[in-house]
Amino acid sequence: MAEPRHFYLVALGSNMRVPGVGGPAQVLRAAIGRLARPECKVAAVSGIIASRPIGPSIRRYANAAAVIETGLAPAALLDVLQEVEREFGRRRRGARWRARPLDLDIVLWSGGVWASADLTIPHPLFRERDFVIGPAAEIAPHWRDPVTALTLRQLAARIRKPRPDLRA
Numbered sequence: 001m002a003e004p005r006h007f008y009l010v011a012l013g014s015n016m017r018v019p020g021v022g023g024p025a026q027v028l029r030a031a032i033g034r035l036a037r038p039e040c041k042v043a044a045v046s047g048i049i050a051s052r053p054i055g056p057s058i059r060r061y062a063n064a065a066a067v068i069e070t071g072l073a074p075a076a077l078l079d080v081l082q083e084v085e086r087e088f089g090r091r092r093r094g095a096r097w098r099a100r101p102l103d104l105d106i107v108l109w110s111g112g113v114w115a116s117a118d119l120t121i122p123h124p125l126f127r128e129r130d131f132v133i134g135p136a137a138e139i140a141p142h143w144r145d146p147v148t149a150l151t152l153r154q155l156a157a158r159i160r161k162p163r164p165d166l167r168a
Contacts, residue, residue, distance in 0.1 A: 007043065007110040008068045008077055009140055010035075011123070011132045013051075013103040015059040018088050024062035027088060031102055032066060034084045040077075041069040046135035065107070065135035074114045074121060078106060107132060112146040122147060130159045 012031060014024035021030050025048050036042045044067040051061045070077060081104040088102040107123045114121040122145055126132045136143075137156035144151055150158075 005069055005071055006073075008070070008074075008106055009108040009136055009143060010066045010068055010081065011103075011105045011107050011126070011136070012064045012066065013061050013105075013131070014088075014101060015061040016089075016101040018101045021088070024060075027102055028062050028064050031084055031088060031104065032064075034087060035066065035068060035080075035104075037080075039070055039072060040080065043067040043069045044139040046138040049131065049135060051131035061131065063131040063135060065132070065139055067140055074106060074109060074111070074119055075116060078119050081106065105132075107136060108140075108143060108145070127155055128159070130156075133159050 012028050014027040014031075016027070017023050018027050018030075021027050028048055032042055032045055046065040048062050048064045051063050068077070072080065085102045085104055105123055105126075106119065106121055107126045109121050111121075123132070126136075127145065127148070133152065133156045137152040141153035141156075142151050145155060148155070
């Protein structure tokens, strides 16, 4: 009997150059390549956008989203994502929201809500972050947030605010 297949929406971010890989956008492209493995199929990838950092980091981020199809349970996929982060030089210590070579977060999955000591799905802050919602809505506009029942397209429309025109 085949194992059940799940779909995950994964947010990607980088704001550091990685030796041998390149700048943040190249890091994201390379990370997508590393996520494609026998147990994980990369089903969709958004475009890469630039965003301002949250917290103490001063470097701009490159952000994207991917849909991953896999038979892995959420905790097992989290292990894979953290392994890929480590391959790109990520060390989970020090100040929160500091510069990082690669950040991979599970945002949503086809199984609805998930909670454990190490992982909460939906990601607790994703609804507030346009750098997550924008790329996510690009590749999965009809996915629904299991908490609010809103689609990613609807969440993206709510978070987008008119930006001041700086040309004046």
